[in-house]
Each structure stands twice: as C-alpha cells, then as structure tokens.
Amino acid sequence: MSGTREAVLKRIRSAIGGSSADAAAREAEREVLPREYRRAGSLDADARLAMFIERLHEYDANVVRTDAARVAVAIGAILQEHGQRSVIVADGFPVEMLPDPITPKSGAAGGPAESFAFRREEKANVEDLDRCDGIITSCFAGIAFTGSIVLTHGPGEGARRFTLLPDRHLCVVRTEQVVETVPEAMDRLAGFATAPITFISGPSATADIEMMRVRGVHGPRFLDVVLVG
Amino acid sequence: MRITLFITCYNDTLFPETGQAVVRLLERLGHEVVFPLDQTCCGQMHYNTGYQREAVPLMKRFVETFREAETICIPSSSCVAMIRDHYPLMAEESGDAELVRAVEELLPRIYELSELLVKKLGLEDVGAYYAHRVTYHASCHSLRGLQLGDIPLRLLRKVRGIDLVELPNIDRCCGFGGTFAVKNGDVSAAMLAEKMKDVENTTAEVCTAVDNSCLMHIFGGLHRARAGVKTVHLAQILASTEAEGEA
Amino acid sequence: MTVRVGESARALPFQKAALPLLDDAQLRKNVRHATDTIQRKRGLVVAEQTDWQELRTAASAIKRHTLKHLDTYLTQFEERFTAAGGVVHWASDADEANRIVLGLVQQYGGKEVIKIKTMTSDETRLNEALEQAGVHPYETDLAELIIQLGHDKPSHIVVPALHKNRAQIREIFLREMGLKELGNRPEDLTAAARRFLREKFLRVKIGVSGANFLIAETGGVCIVESEGNGRMCLTMPEVLISMAGIEKVIPSFEDLEVFLQLLPRSATGERMNPYNSIWTGTHEDDGPKHFHVVLLDNGRTSILADKESRQTLHCIRCAACLNTCPVYRQTGGHAYGSSYAGPIGAIFTPQVLNMEHAQSLPYASSLCGACYEVCPVKINIPEVLIHLRGRVVREQKSALDPEALGMKAMATVFGSRHRFEAAQRLARVGQWPVVSHGWVRHLPGMMGNWTAVRDMKAIPDQPFRAWWKQRQKKQEKQA
Numbered sequence: 027m028s029g030t031r032e033a034v035l036k037r038i039r040s041a042i043g044g045s046s047a048d049a050a051a052r053e054a055e056r057e058v059l060p061r062e063y064r065r066a067g068s069l070d071a072d073a074r075l076a077m078f079i080e081r082l083h084e085y086d087a088n089v090v091r092t093d094a095a096r097v098a099v100a101i102g103a104i105l106q107e108h109g110q111r112s113v114i115v116a117d118g119f120p121v122e123m124l125p126d127p128i129t130p131k132s133g134a135a136g137g138p139a140e141s142f143a144f145r146r147e148e149k150a151n152v153e154d155l156d157r158c159d160g161i162i163t164s165c166f167a168g169i170a171f172t173g174s175i176v177l178t179h180g181p182g183e184g185a186r187r188f189t190l191l192p193d194r195h196l197c198v199v200r201t202e203q204v205v206e207t208v209p210e211a212m213d214r215l216a217g218f219a220t221a222p223i224t225f226i227s228g229p230s231a232t233a234d235i236e237m238m239r240v241r242g243v244h245g246p247r248f249l250d251v252v253l254v255g
Numbered sequence: 256m257r258i259t260l261f262i263t264c265y266n267d268t269l270f271p272e273t274g275q276a277v278v279r280l281l282e283r284l285g286h287e288v289v290f291p292l293d294q295t296c297c298g299q300m301h302y303n304t305g306y307q308r309e310a311v312p313l314m315k316r317f318v319e320t321f322r323e324a325e326t327i328c329i330p331s332s333s334c335v336a337m338i339r340d341h342y343p344l345m346a347e348e349s350g351d352a353e354l355v356r357a358v359e360e361l362l363p364r365i366y367e368l369s370e371l372l373v374k375k376l377g378l379e380d381v382g383a384y385y386a387h388r389v390t391y392h393a394s395c396h397s398l399r400g401l402q403l404g405d406i407p408l409r410l411l412r413k414v415r416g417i418d419l420v421e422l423p424n425i426d427r428c429c430g431f432g433g434t435f436a437v438k439n440g441d442v443s444a445a446m447l448a449e450k451m452k453d454v455e456n457t458t459a460e461v462c463t464a465v466d467n468s469c470l471m472h473i474f475g476g477l478h479r480a481r482a483g484v485k486t487v488h489l490a491q492i493l494a495s496t497e498a499e500g501e502a
Numbered sequence: 503m504t505v506r507v508g509e510s511a512r513a514l515p516f517q518k519a520a521l522p523l524l525d526d527a528q529l530r531k532n533v534r535h536a537t538d539t540i541q542r543k544r545g546l547v548v549a550e551q552t553d554w555q556e557l558r559t560a561a562s563a564i565k566r567h568t569l570k571h572l573d574t575y576l577t578q579f580e581e582r583f584t585a586a587g588g589v590v591h592w593a594s595d596a597d598e599a600n601r602i603v604l605g606l607v608q609q610y611g612g613k614e615v616i617k618i619k620t621m622t623s624d625e626t627r628l629n630e631a632l633e634q635a636g637v638h639p640y641e642t643d644l645a646e647l648i649i650q651l652g653h654d655k656p657s658h659i660v661v662p663a664l665h666k667n668r669a670q671i672r673e674i675f676l677r678e679m680g681l682k683e684l685g686n687r688p689e690d691l692t693a694a695a696r697r698f699l700r701e702k703f704l705r706v707k708i709g710v711s712g713a714n715f716l717i718a719e720t721g722g723v724c725i726v727e728s729e730g731n732g733r734m735c736l737t738m739p740e741v742l743i744s745m746a747g748i749e750k751v752i753p754s755f756e757d758l759e760v761f762l763q764l765l766p767r768s769a770t771g772e773r774m775n776p777y778n779s780i781w782t783g784t785h786e787d788d789g790p791k792h793f794h795v796v797l798l799d800n801g802r803t804s805i806l807a808d809k810e811s812r813q814t815l816h817c818i819r820c821a822a823c824l825n826t827c828p829v830y831r832q833t834g835g836h837a838y839g840s841s842y843a844g845p846i847g848a849i850f851t852p853q854v855l856n857m858e859h860a861q862s863l864p865y866a867s868s869l870c871g872a873c874y875e876v877c878p879v880k881i882n883i884p885e886v887l888i889h890l891r892g893r894v895v896r897e898q899k900s901a902l903d904p905e906a907l908g909m910k911a912m913a914t915v916f917g918s919r920h921r922f923e924a925a926q927r928l929a930r931v932g933q934w935p936v937v938s939h940g941w942v943r944h945l946p947g948m949m950g951n952w953t954a955v956r957d958m959k960a961i962p963d964q965p966f967r968a969w970w971k972q973r974q975k976k977q978e979k980q981a
C-alpha cells in the first residue's frame with residue numbers, strides 16, 4: 027500500500043509541476059487569499075437573539091426564553107408538557123438548572139410529584155438512550171444567522187450519541203453564547219478544533235420524498251431550546 | 256461615429272433582413288456604417304463543438320479584418336461571447352505574442368448591438384415605432400455571457416406603440432445550443448417545447464431576442480406547430496419607424 | 503480520455519439513454535417538481551446571504567490554492583489524522599479502494615456494514631464488491647435506501663430518489679421490508695425507514711462513509727447531512743471507514759466557515775443543514791474505536807494535470823448545477839450513466855469513470871451557462887465542457903469521421919471570402935430538393951434532427967453581403 031501512496035504523491039507532484047514543500051511561499055500565498063465575506067455581525071444583542079429565535083422557529087424547534095432564576099421551572103414545564111418521564115442528563119450539566127426536587131445525583135427512578143426521572147449520562151447505555159424520553163444538555167454556542175446550536179461535546183453537552191438516539195433533545199443556550207455569523211462561531215471554536223463538534227440546525231429532517239419536509243428521520247424528532255439570560 | 260459591422264456568417268446567409276435593419280438603424284441615428292467584405296465567421300461553431308484547432312485561423316482572420324476598426328457592432332451575443340471569452344485564451348495558447356496583443360486591443364472595441372446603443376452611445380429611445388404585442392427572450396449568451404441584464408428591455412420599453420409582455424422563466428435556455436440541437440435533438444426538442452409553451456402563454460404575436468440563432472430554433476418549432484407567432488431580431492424592431500414602416 | 507482499469511460500466515450514449523426518460527411523464531413531472539422546489543428555496547437563502555459572491559470567490563481561491571499544493575496538504579492531513587488515532591490508506595483506483603475497504607471489513611470480522619450516502623463508493627461500485635464477497639451493505643440515507651431496496655439507480659447527487667413519488671416508494675417499502683400495512687404520506691414512509699434502520703444502527707459494528715471535507719491542519723473530517731443517519735454511522739459503530747477523493751482536503755479548520763455557508767444553501771436551500779459533524783481521529787468514549795480513511799485517486803491526478811479542467815476538482819457536490827440545468831430538467835439523472843449526473847457529471851464522468859460512451863457526455867449540454875452561475879465554487883463548467891469536447895475530437899475521432907470532415911470543410915470555406923461567397927451561392931442553389939413553398943421541412947442525415955421538430959425558412963435569394971454590395975454600387979453611381 028505504501029507503494030500506492032508514493033505513486034499517488036508522485037502523480038500529484040508531476041501534475042502540479044513539482045513538490046509544493048516550500049512552506050513559507052505556501053503560507054504567504056494562503057495569507058492573501060481573498061476573504062472579503064462578512065465575518066462580524068452587525069446586529070445589537072436584542073436583534074441578534076430575536077433572529078436566533080425566529081430562525082430556530084423556522085426549523086420547527088420549540089424555543090422558550092427565560093432567566094437564570096427561572097430556568098429550572100422552565101425546563102420542568104417543558105418536560106411536563108410533553109409527558110417526558112425518563113430523561114437523561116448530560117454529565118456536567120449544571121444541577122441547579124434542573125427542576126426540583128429531583129437531582130441527577132439521586133441516580134434514577136423515583137421522582138415524586140412530577141414523576142419524571144433523571145438519569146446521569148455515565149449510567150446510560152445505548153438501550154437506555156434508545157428507550158428514554160429525552161436528553162438534556164447545554165451547548166457551546168448558538169448562531170443567529172443560521173439558527174444553529176453548536177456542541178463540542180464537553181461537560182454538560184454529552185457524548186455524540188446522547189443527542190442522537192433520544193426522541194427529544196432539550197438544549198440550554200445562554201444568551202452570551204449566541205453569535206450572529208458562522209465565522210464568529212468558527213472563531214470561538216478555534217481552540218476546540220480537534221474536539222468532536224456537531225452543528226445542529228433544527229430536528230433531523232428529510233425532504234427525500236416529493237420534497238416535503240418530514241422531521242425526525244433518525245435523530246431526535248423534537249428540539250427544545252431554553253434560552254437563558 | 257464610424258461603426259464597423261460584423262454581421263456574422265449565419266446572419267449574412269440566412270437573415271439578411273437583420274443586417275439591413277442594423278444599417279438602417281445606425282444610419283438613422285447619424286452614424287456611418289462600414290462593412291468589410293473579407294469577414295466570414297468568428298469560429299464559434301468549431302470552437303464549441305470541439306474543433307478548437309480549426310477555429311484558430313478563423314480568429315486570426317477576424318482579428319486581421321477588424322484590426323483598424325474603431326467601433327465594431329455585432330448583432331449576435333453568442334458571437335460576441337465567443338470573441339470575448341475565448342479569443343484571449345486561444346491567442347495565448349498559440350504562443351504568438353503579437354496575436355495576444357492584437358486580441359487585447361480589439362476586445363474593448365467590440366459591442367453587441369444593444370450594448371452599443373445603450374452603453375456606448377448612451378441611448379434608450381432610438382425613435383422606433385412597432386405596434387405589436389412583443390415578448391423578449393433573453394438568450395443565454397446575452398444574459399450570462401455578456402451580462403446584458405435589462406439593456407435590451409430598456410430599448411424595447413422606449414419603442415412607441417409596442418405592447419411589451421414579460422416572458423416567464425426568462426432565464427431558462429431554449430434548447431438551441433448550436434450543434435447541441437442536432438446532436439441531442441430529442442432533449443433539445445423537449446427544451447423547445449417548454450419554451451414554446453411559455454411564449455404562447457404570453458399571447459404575444461412576436462418573440463424577439465438579440466440572437467437569430469435561438470430565434471431560428473424557437474420559430475422553427477412555433478411554425479411547425481402553426482402557432483401563429485413570429486420571431487424578429489431586436490434590430491428589426493428598433494429599425495422600424497412610423498414613417499418608414501417595419502424593417 | 504483516461505482509461506480506467508477494470509471492466510467498464512455498461513451505458514448508452516447520452517442521447518440514446520435520454521429517449522425512454524423523455525417519454526416517462528411521471529419521471530419528468532417528479533424531476534421538474536423537485537428541482538423547481540429546491541431552486542426556489544435556494545433563491546431565497548442565497549438572496550439573504552448578502553456576501554454570497556465574496557464567499558464564492560473565497561471558496562474558489564481556497565480550492566485553487568489547495569490543488570496547487572495538494573501533495574503537502576494531503577500528507578499534512580495524513581500526519582495529523584494518524585496522530586489523532588486514525589489510519590490512512592491510499593488507493594490508486596476503484597478496484598484498489600474496494601479491496602482496501604473489503605480487507606478492513608474482513609479484518610474486523612464484519613458481515614454487514616451501514617453506509618452513509620457516499621458518492622465515491624458509487625464511483626468505485628463498492629456495494630457490488632462487498633456483496634460479491636458476502637458482505638451486506640445497508641444504505642441508510644432515506645433516498646439511498648429507496649434506491650437500494652428498489653434495485654434502482656440514483657438520479658441526483660443530493661436527492662437521489664427524486665424520480666420516485668410516494669406511491670412508488672410505498673410499493674417498494676411494502677415489498678422489501680415485508681410490511682403488511684403502510685400509509686402513503688411521506689411521514690408514514692419516513693417512519694417505516696426509521697424503524698427499519700434503527701435496529702441496524704444499534705447492531706452493525708462497521709460504518710462506511712464518504713467525507714465532505716478533510717482538514718489538513720487538524721486531521722479532522724467533516725460530514726454534512728440532514729437525517730441523522732450520518733451521525734448514526736459516524737458514532738454508533740466500533741469501526742468507521744471513510745472513503746474520500748484526494749481533492750476533498752482543505753487547508754485549515756477556519757476554511758470550513760466558507761464552505762459551511764455555501765454548501766447547505768446551494769444543496770438544499772437551507773440556511774444550515776440539520777447536522778454537521780466535525781471530528782478528529784478517535785475520541786475517548788465517543789464514537790468508533792477504529793477510524794480509517796481511504797484516499798482515492800481514481801483519475802483525479804490526471805484531471806489535476808489538465809490545466810483547463812483542473813477546476814473540476816473544486817466540486818463540493820452540492821448539485822446546484824443539476825437543479826438549474828435545463829438538460830437535466832428534461833431527462834433526470836439516469837441519462838448520465840453514473841451517479842454523477844447533470845453538468846458536473848458531464849465533466850467528471852468522462853475524466854474519471856471507466857464508462858462506455860462517456861465521451862457523449864461533454865455534448866449533453868447547450869452551454870447555457872446556468873451551472874456556472876450557481877456553482878458555489880465557481881467551476882466554469884461550460885468552459886470545461888468545451889475543453890473536453892476538444893479532447894474527444896483530438897483523441898478519439900478519426901480524421902475520416904463525417905462530422906470531422908464536415909467541420910474541416912466548413913473551416914476551409916470560412917478561410918476565404920471567395921470560398922465563403924461561393925458556398926453561400928451553392929447552398930442557395932443546391933437547396934431546391936428540400937425546399938417547398940419557401941420552407942424546409944425535412945433534411946437528410948444528422949440535420950434531420952433539426953427538421954424533426956422544426957421548420958426552417960429556405961435560404962434567401964440575396965445574402966446580406968450581396969445587398970450591401972449592390973447598395974454600395976448604387977451610392978457610388980449617385981456620387
């Protein structure tokens with residue numbers, strides 16, 4: 027196989043007229059590539075958040091805006107509304123944001139009045155994920171212009187399968203995490219470039235049949251966004 | 256102004272009335288028209304069909320013939336696109352520095368007819384009169400090649416007596432495409448059928464364009480269907496006046 | 503043009519393959535509906551991206567730069583990807599790529615694989631190779647599943663089953679999934695696919711994918727998708743094998759910001775597609791434990807060597823050129839003989855795939871330029887088509903071919919004023935057998951394709967130049 031490697035590289039070099047090993051020249055050339063597209067956003071904070079919410083709505087995501095003091099209540103209301111009983115919480119998700127009286131530390135079953143049970147990520151296997159009613163995570167960033175949320179799967183965001191197998195994904199986004207443009211999000215991601223990264227823009231969807239949008243093909247069918255701040 | 260006409264080989268042979276209209280129009284606007292008899296063909300058909308080598312002598316001939324001309328008018332956007340888009344590369348590939356320079360000097364003096372009127376001469380109202388319901392077909396080369404935008408429409412809007420109606424799907428190709436119409440005759444026919452439907456839906460009597468090549472194809476289909484719609488090159492509409500009648 | 507190894511794929515010349523498709527009213531309606539819908543959506547989201555042209559310019563420059571330094575960026579990717587726990591394989595052609603993938607599947611003891619839509623695996627006919635060796639590939643993209651279960655062929659790069667409507671899909675699912683009942687709303691059909699595939703996502707240990715972008719700087723891989731089947735295949739199996747053309751590499755992580763803005767808007771008319779995944783090698787307790795990338799040449803280096811068609815390798819497979827193409831609109835994708843349909847197929851296939859009659863493809867275009875206008879990486883497809891036509895003529899046409907003879911004769915005629923004028927006279931006089939009442943209704947030979955659906959006015963008595971000469975004479979006399 028290494029023979030092939032050398033052969034392919036040789037063909038490339040002969041096609042481009044020699045090796046491109048001169049790093050300085052290459053970097054110099056890369057520096058001056060035209061990048062006249064828009065990097066920074068132009069909206070103020072309110073307009074930016076309004077755009078984020080509007081565009082999430084256009085993907086059929088459900089958005090609730092709240093503040094730090096009431097976030098647990100807001101999450102509780104969403105879980106109640108959809109009758110979610112068994113919910114997995116990503117490791118590192120702030121405990122104080124979870125509705126009382128149940129905390130992930132209590133491990134599993136036995137939520138009293140509200141009758142929903144939280145299970146911690148590390149305790150959930152693939153079958154649990156497949157069978158549970160939903161997953162709760164935080165996120166790394168939000169992008170207003172495209173209505174996207176970005177996960178780097180750090181603490182509070184869950185490993186990748188956690189936001190994939192359950193039917194509902196509830197994601198908490200703090201307002202200061204929301205940027206306007208894609209390049210702004212990429213700037214924030216620069217230090218996390220080698221982490222697993224997932225951009226989520228609405229629930230999974232297909233238009234493969236007669237171009238009609240159907241949501242929830244394989245990933246979560248519902249995306250609840252709780253915007254805090 | 257002294258304007259040198261490149262009529263193009265197919266207009267010369269098949270559509271002399273278009274060339275006559277260009278002469279009548281430009282002379283009416285007070286210009287002198289010159290027609291070098293040595294001109295033949297720009298080489299477009301050869302070039303686009305893959306006979307690029309055969310197109311090179313035709314380019315040289317064109318450059319030679321029009322070397323002295325100050326302003327060159329061509330009533331065919333596809334030929335202008337051929338010259339603008341491909342001559343520089345062809346000249347470069349020939350390795351003849353003199354030819355490269357000659358092409359470079361020639362290009363800024365070349366105008367498609369509507370471009371000449373609006374961009375070079377600054378006119379929109381050319382004093383035309385044409386009392387028909389007309390729809391304008393934007394040929395692909397005029398739209399995407401020369402990027403004429405609404406230049407031809409601006410000229411048409413100023414024509415007296417005209418009832419100008421918009422053609423739906425104006426940016427969609429009619430299916431001519433030079434030798435494509437013959438090599439892929441069936442697909443070309445399917446594209447033509449769609450275009451004819453759009454033209455007929457406008458209820459126009461006349462479909463116009465800046466290229467007789469597309470018009471020959473569209474009219475060919477309309478006539479076969481006995482649709483009762485005719486096609487007329489833009490030059491002929493612009494050359495028509497109340498006093499002198501239709502060109 | 504390049505001759506690829508292995509048995510060539512059977513195919514008809516484009517103009518013949520198009521015939522039954524032109525007669526298929528259902529297919530043509532489906533194709534028109536799908537392409538119109540995507541184009542309308544694309545129009546809206548491109549209009550709101552006010553820096554669209556600047557993004558195109560940047561994308562095209564990044565791609566041009568990358569190709570110019572391709573050896574460096576590929577080895578850089580290899581180095582970083584390996585450091586991140588992955589294994590890189592190199593394949594010269596389709597057969598070698600298939601052998602590598604099959605070898606890996608066997609090494610890990612797999613009898614089944616789950617697949618994300620992968621253009622390169624269509625190109626190498628990987629599924630056939632796997633099946634011959636007793637490995638069952640499950641396509642997991644909804645459209646690819648429809649194609650696979652329907653024993654059909656993809657007809658579009660992004661929405662491969664657009665030629666099928668819901669009733670046709672329902673029949674396929676009922677039959678192939680062994681269902682007793684199934685509604686015919688897209689929701690019902692999608693739910694059936696979800697049930698059918700969920701079990702496979704949880705069970706099958708090996709995933710096969712393509713890649714939208716390979717990131718040289720980090721060794722990362724990026725895949726853009728909608729349904730979540732991609733994320734399933736990338737994260738659930740223990741082993742992941744991604745097959746990517748060598749042109750898929752981009753220099754830096756930052757460059758993604760350009761392509762992630764262009765691709766979704768061009769491909770599906772969305773601001774962003776539901777899921778983009780970027781990951782680097784293997785990650786602790788998250789995703790596959792073994793990750794292999796197969797870098798595929800398969801004729802790409804010969805495209806790289808051809809200065810004028812090198813831009814073919816810019817392609818990010820968004821299919822915007824298909825949706826806008828007036829030729830594709832009439833025939834759909836099957837006329838193009840491979841899963842690379844439409845304008846990009848017309849330039850890519852003849853340079854890469856070992857397919858019969860591939861040389862008919864550069865002619866399957868009216869050169870209208872709509873593809874170039876929408877292409878997010880600014881591939882001047884008409885220019886490449888013309889260039890490839892030139893190669894067909896020079897490399898494959900015999901000097902005695904009637905078309906070649908005719909073209910040469912015409913060139914000679916245009917080479918002199920007197921020959922041209924003589925030819926005008928000759929055509930005028932010689933046309934009498936085909937003219938009736940001033941019209942030509944039937945022409946012989948190839949030109950019969952013209953008169954099959956079009957009338958033609960007879961060549962007029964006086965060409966323009968004769969009129970001009972006459973007028974000159976008159977004016978001289980008056981003077």
Ligand code: SF4
Nearest residue numbers: 817818820821823877
């Ligand atoms: S050629 Fe351009 S428009 Fe066509 S699929 Fe490739 S990137 Fe998209």
